[in-house]
Amino acid sequence: MTRVLVAGATGYLGGFVARELKARGHFVRALARSPAKLESVKDSLDEVTEAQVTQPGTLEHICSGMDGVFSSIGITRQRDGLTFRDVDYQGNKNLLDAALRAGVGRFVYVSAFNGPRLRHLEIVDAHEAFVDELKASGIEYAVMRPTGYFSDMGEFFEMARNGRIWLIGSGENRVNPIHGADLAVRCADAIEGDLREIDLGGPETLSWNQVAALAFAVLDRPARVTRAPEWLVWAVVRLVRLFNRHQGELLAFFTTMATTDVVAPPTGARTLGAYFQELKGKERA
Numbered sequence: 001m002t003r004v005l006v007a008g009a010t011g012y013l014g015g016f017v018a019r020e021l022k023a024r025g026h027f028v029r030a031l032a033r034s035p036a037k038l039e040s041v042k043d044s045l046d047e048v049t050e051a052q053v054t055q056p057g058t059l060e061h062i063c064s065g066m067d068g069v070f071s072s073i074g075i076t077r078q079r080d081g082l083t084f085r086d087v088d089y090q091g092n093k094n095l096l097d098a099a100l101r102a103g104v105g106r107f108v109y110v111s112a113f114n115g116p117r118l119r120h121l122e123i124v125d126a127h128e129a130f131v132d133e134l135k136a137s138g139i140e141y142a143v144m145r146p147t148g149y150f151s152d153m154g155e156f157f158e159m160a161r162n163g164r165i166w167l168i169g170s171g172e173n174r175v176n177p178i179h180g181a182d183l184a185v186r187c188a189d190a191i192e193g194d195l196r197e198i199d200l201g202g203p204e205t206l207s208w209n210q211v212a213a214l215a216f217a218v219l220d221r222p223a224r225v226t227r228a229p230e231w232l233v234w235a236v237v238r239l240v241r242l243f244n245r246h247q248g249e250l251l252a253f254f255t256t257m258a259t260t261d262v263v264a265p266p267t268g269a270r271t272l273g274a275y276f277q278e279l280k281g282k283e284r285a
């Protein structure tokens, strides 16, 4: 058994990782800034520690007794007025420093597919700047670089529920998105194993047009899709960046993902159709 600190367990991926590690018999300590958000995963946790990765003073003993650290801490939809640099880079760096002080053996971190090639995007650069620190620290490490998560694909399902899906560009670029549970299996393997850099996506490769068609098919509704020209969206990105750099950077990231192929080595078995069926049976998000 390994004792693992999971940072990010209040989020989509981290919750699945906590469950996967617990199912394998590991001891799981969760770090959360809002422990109340751990309700749905609490049965998979042995310990909960309240701490804030952006405040190093709260991390002093966070890693004591731990053999491994897993972190999926990063800004996705959070609007705390913090930058990607503050959280994705510095927050994880503060956690790494605590892990080094405590003599933790292995640190597994989640960046994004094609990270090293996309460093002109602020969100990706913050992730990869942390990866640089991780590699230079001397700790044993693994970097996961997944494609898009099913949780993000859920946004398309919600658009379909609302009657129309908006796509960026032609919709012909392809992605193989991954379910959090399938990704968690490989994250737990990374905690247990010795691989260092792992590119991965889900089992099916779909164009964005196919993702949209699938969402409407599951809802049994006629497909209504509007494609915003890529040049127009980049013009909007430039404008938004002037007024709100953070939102502009997020839009730049999504636009890049929508207009390039994002296809990584496949893993897992969970399909997007099954995920959309699951969402259909639930209340609206």
Ligand SMILES: NC(=O)c1ccc[n+]([C@@H]2O[C@H](COP(=O)([O-])OP(=O)(O)OC[C@H]3O[C@@H](n4cnc5c(N)ncnc54)[C@H](OP(=O)(O)O)[C@@H]3O)[C@@H](O)[C@H]2O)c1
Residues within 6 Å of the ligand: 007, 008, 009, 010, 011, 012, 013, 014, 033, 034, 037, 052, 053, 054, 072, 073, 074, 075, 076, 077, 078, 080, 082, 087, 088, 091, 110, 111, 112, 113, 146, 147, 148, 149, 151, 152
């Ligand atoms: N979504 C994708 O398609 C995708 C693809 C590739 C890589 N990634 C990366 O994978 C990682 C995990 O993604 P996810 O979808 O699981 O994200 P998520 O559901 O938003 O979870 C992110 C975690 O980071 C924590 N966090 C965010 N801002 C924080 C702050 N200011 N201080 C402390 N903790 C903070 C969250 O805590 P709270 O719950 O308290 O906010 C949460 O536990 C992210 O770094 C993301 O960039 C995502």
